[in-house]
Amino acid sequence: MSVQPQVKPPFSRTDTKQSEAESGSYPPVEGFLMALGGHTQGVGRTNEAGSAADFLPEERSLSALKEAAAGCRGCRLWEIGTQTVFGEGTETSRLMLVGEQPGDQEDRAGRPFVGPAGRLLDQALEEAGIDRADTYVTNAVKHFKWQARGKRRIHQKPSWAETAACQPWLEAELQVVQPQVLVLLGAVAAQSLLGRQFRVTQNRRQLVESDLAPAVTATIHPSAILRGDPERRKEELAAFVGDLRFAAALI
Ligand code: URA
Numbered sequence: 001m002s003v004q005p006q007v008k009p010p011f012s013r014t015d016t017k018q019s020e021a022e023s024g025s026y027p028p029v030e031g032f033l034m035a036l037g038g039h040t041q042g043v044g045r046t047n048e049a050g051s052a053a054d055f056l057p058e059e060r061s062l063s064a065l066k067e068a069a070a071g072c073r074g075c076r077l078w079e080i081g082t083q084t085v086f087g088e089g090t091e092t093s094r095l096m097l098v099g100e101q102p103g104d105q106e107d108r109a110g111r112p113f114v115g116p117a118g119r120l121l122d123q124a125l126e127e128a129g130i131d132r133a134d135t136y137v138t139n140a141v142k143h144f145k146w147q148a149r150g151k152r153r154i155h156q157k158p159s160w161a162e163t164a165a166c167q168p169w170l171e172a173e174l175q176v177v178q179p180q181v182l183v184l185l186g187a188v189a190a191q192s193l194l195g196r197q198f199r200v201t202q203n204r205r206q207l208v209e210s211d212l213a214p215a216v217t218a219t220i221h222p223s224a225i226l227r228g229d230p231e232r233r234k235e236e237l238a239a240f241v242g243d244l245r246f247a248a249a250l251i
């Protein structure tokens with residue numbers, strides 16, 4: 001299939017309306033309690049529908065965006081995350097990869113995909129013949145959402161409202177980098193940009209019709225391989241590598 005280059009921006013943002021019910025659902029109360037040092041006032045009330053849009057800088061460069069994102073208060077996740085984990089890579093990258101949100105190690109390091117999922121991604125990229133140094137790697141949501149379980153911080157899926165609140169950063173990254181190929185890793189990234197009805201499992205390793213980039217495709221998230229059945233891991237990893245090869249061929 002030939003891919004028609006398209007003029008960007010503008011690109012469409014789909015389905016980012018937040019429902020009342022969702023913007024009010026904010027599970028990591030334990031995380032809050034820890035972050036607030038035991039103060040409970042106000043915890044659990046998160047109905048304000050904020051947005052990162054209020055924090056975007058005028059200058060559109062990756063360094064200006066990253067600096068501004070460090071002070072983002074567009075949703076309440078900044079209260080429990082250690083720091084904003086912005087995307088990483090150069091403005092000239094032809095391939096952009098978008099994950100869900102930073103994990104425990106990314107939250108500490110301030111860099112995307114440096115923990116277990118990142119190591120698996122690195123391995124898969126290498127097998128697919130893609131040099132990570134040539135890519136731009138980022139996440140749909142830029143703060144780590146977690147819940148305490150004992151001493152561990154357990155990943156919590158960001159809500160639709162949080163994903164929508166954070167989307168201006170991703171849009172700005174897309175505007176600056178203008179990748180030839182956009183690879184969405186997992187349902188959160190894919191649905192945030194392609195709509196909630198999008199199903200990664202049914203549409204992986206295919207070109208998706210979208211004006212986000214000349215070529216847009218989605219695949220599973222590497223964490224899904226880590227969490228999945230160990231007996232199927234080799235097979236799942238091979239399929240993931242195949243999806244990345246498909247993306248590499250579009251560059
Ligand atoms: N999972 C993600 O989606 N992103 C990261 O940066 C790390 C783990």
Ligand code: SF4
Pocket residue numbers: 051052069072073074075076077078084141142143162165166167
């Ligand atoms: Fe801002 Fe995104 Fe962090 Fe929310 S998750 S505070 S919108 S950077």
